[in-house]
Amino acid sequence: MAGLGKLVKQAEKMKRGIEALQTQLDAKELEVTSGGGAVKIKINGSGKFLALALDAEFLKEDPKLVADTVLAAVQDAAKQAKDYNESEMQKITGAFQMPGMF
Template identity: 40%
Template sequence: MNHLLRQAQQMQQKMGALQKELETREIDVSSGGGAVKIKINGKQEIISLSISQECLSTNDKELIEETLLTAINQAVKESQTMVSSAMSKVTGGLNIPGLT
């Protein structure tokens, strides 16, 4: 029983360290041939967003909105994949609810 408790404590420590590390990991994503660029971290927080002047000068509101949505969704998905992969390394592949 003590062995299991020790393992759980070690996993908890590793998870805490990983969560801090994920806050600093960043992913760059672009959409529309580079018209929109997004930087997101492992907490799924958008750090920066850039829209090219060319994209803005089109004055095509729907195109700009669609390009933004595509970039945001792609950034969130890639960040979630990064977090999930990192978490599975710590948990040994166990799917623990609430951790990913």
């Protein structure tokens, strides 16, 4: 049963690490630009969109181009936040190994 106690302690440590990481992810801001800077998006490490800025001159372009560029920027921002989140989470959970599972 000594192994079980160690496992419980590891799980508690990982839980505390994940909780601390969630706070850090919420505070981390990523800025993504598209269209040569015509579209700027801020998103946090948890994937919450914080800001969207569009260049006034860019809005005079063809509506389809504007829509496609904004959509591409949103998709890129979401992917960057997801990748960042997963990378940081791996640092916490990667060291946690359950005996017999991996």
